[in-house]
Amino acid sequence: MEKRKPIVMSGIRPTGFLHLGNYFGAVRNYVKMQDEFECYFMIADIHSLTTHPDTRALKSHVQRVLAEYIACGLDPEKAAIYCQSHVYETGELYLYLNMLAYKGELEKTTTFKDKARSQPDNINAGLLTYPVLQAADIILHRASLVPVGKDQEQHLEMARTFANRFNHRYVEVFPEPQAFNYGDALIKIPGLDGAGKMSKSENQNATLYLADEDDVIRKKVMKAKTDSGPITPHSPKPDYIENIFLLMNLVSDEAVVRKFEDDFNNCSIRYGDMKKQLAEDMVNFIAPIRGRVNDILHDEKYLKQIMEMGAEKARKSAGVTMKLVRDAIGLSY
Numbered sequence: 001m002e003k004r005k006p007i008v009m010s011g012i013r014p015t016g017f018l019h020l021g022n023y024f025g026a027v028r029n030y031v032k033m034q035d036e037f038e039c040y041f042m043i044a045d046i047h048s049l050t051t052h053p054d055t056r057a058l059k060s061h062v063q064r065v066l067a068e069y070i071a072c073g074l075d076p077e078k079a080a081i082y083c084q085s086h087v088y089e090t091g092e093l094y095l096y097l098n099m100l101a102y103k104g105e106l107e108k109t110t111t112f113k114d115k116a117r118s119q120p121d122n123i124n125a126g127l128l129t130y131p132v133l134q135a136a137d138i139i140l141h142r143a144s145l146v147p148v149g150k151d152q153e154q155h156l157e158m159a160r161t162f163a164n165r166f167n168h169r170y171v172e173v174f175p176e177p178q179a180f181n182y183g184d185a186l187i188k189i190p191g192l193d194g195a196g197k198m199s200k201s202e203n204q205n206a207t208l209y210l211a212d213e214d215d216v217i218r219k220k221v222m223k224a225k226t227d228s229g230p231i232t233p234h235s236p237k238p239d240y241i242e243n244i245f246l247l248m249n250l251v252s253d254e255a256v257v258r259k260f261e262d263d264f265n266n267c268s269i270r271y272g273d274m275k276k277q278l279a280e281d282m283v284n285f286i287a288p289i290r291g292r293v294n295d296i297l298h299d300e301k302y303l304k305q306i307m308e309m310g311a312e313k314a315r316k317s318a319g320v321t322m323k324l325v326r327d328a329i330g331l332s333y
């Protein structure tokens with residue numbers, strides 16, 4: 001029998017426009033991985049219901065994430081690109097995994113505690129079992145590699161726990177899923193304000209979206225927090241300056257970054273010039289993606305086709321796993 005390639009699974013919630021954090025933490029890896037592995041990339045619409053009960057904008061957000069996936073280079077012929085709610089097997093596996101997840105460990109999850117604090121009137125059970133659903137997404141395809149940003153580390157640890165618990169309680173069905181980033185460490189793209197990270201729904205003035213117009217990009221970058229510059233050669237960089245260098249490293253030429261590093265180290269740096277350069281390099285990076293997204297978004301028929309094709313591939317893989325799961329649990333009479 002032909003050996004199966006390592007399996008990759010990941011997803012993004014359709015709760016707003018994608019930003020540089022989503023791109024560099026997740027999508028950039030997806031695009032590379034689709035050439036090497038068997039890949040499943042999903043739009044986590046069910047997860048979004050835990051925090052966004054108003055679904056009026058859901059369809060347009062799902063279409064946008066899909067268009068952004070394609071505009072960033074995902075290829076529906078290479079990877080399965082699908083919507084979570086189209087793969088009903090996810091719900092079945094989630095149900096079984098819920099019997100392997102304990103209230104105490106779910107209540108201790110950082111994202112649950114944060115959300116419970118930010119939406120005290122809607123601490124729903126879906127919020128509590130969010131990591132169980134995420135584990136179901138991943139192990140439904142028996143994936144072993146999960147490209148994500150640093151903020152998802154704890155969810156991945158929980159996915160491993162649930163997969164291992166299943167294997168020990170019943171029969172070994174699942175590999176241990178690992179968080180993945182080309183490079184090595186998982187990354188966190190910081191906000192431009194020197195506090196927090198880029199985010200789809202919070203911190204919008206400090207977040208660069210793939211949909212931002214050129215002038216908006218320039219304005220946001222020029223407002224990034226700086227100071228009057230170092231006064232001692234080779235001094236350590238404050239966090240907010242480190243962040244600007246980090247962003248520059250992602251989109252600017254090496255020689256440009258080196259010039260500003262040298263300027264910093266010999267105390268001649270002019271942050272205004274640095275931000276102007278970064279703004280132009282950001283514009284050059286984001287504008288072509290934004291243009292492609294706008295073209296793709298016009299073609300609803302094409303978007304629907306991609307989703308249907310992806311769901312078919314995903315359901316095929318899910319079907320094989322669910323047969324193993326039901327047999328392992330003993331649900332085959």
Ligand code: TYM
Nearest residue numbers: 010011012013021022025026044148149187188189197198
């Ligand atoms: P979500 O929608 O919050 O984020 C999608 C991806 O973008 C990464 N990311 C970042 N990376 C670096 N810096 C940032 N500032 C930044 N902000 C977001 C996230 O780490 C993530 O990789 N629970 C998931 C969605 C999900 C999922 C899954 C992920 C559902 N099922 C199965 C992987 C596998 C989430 O809320 O991602």
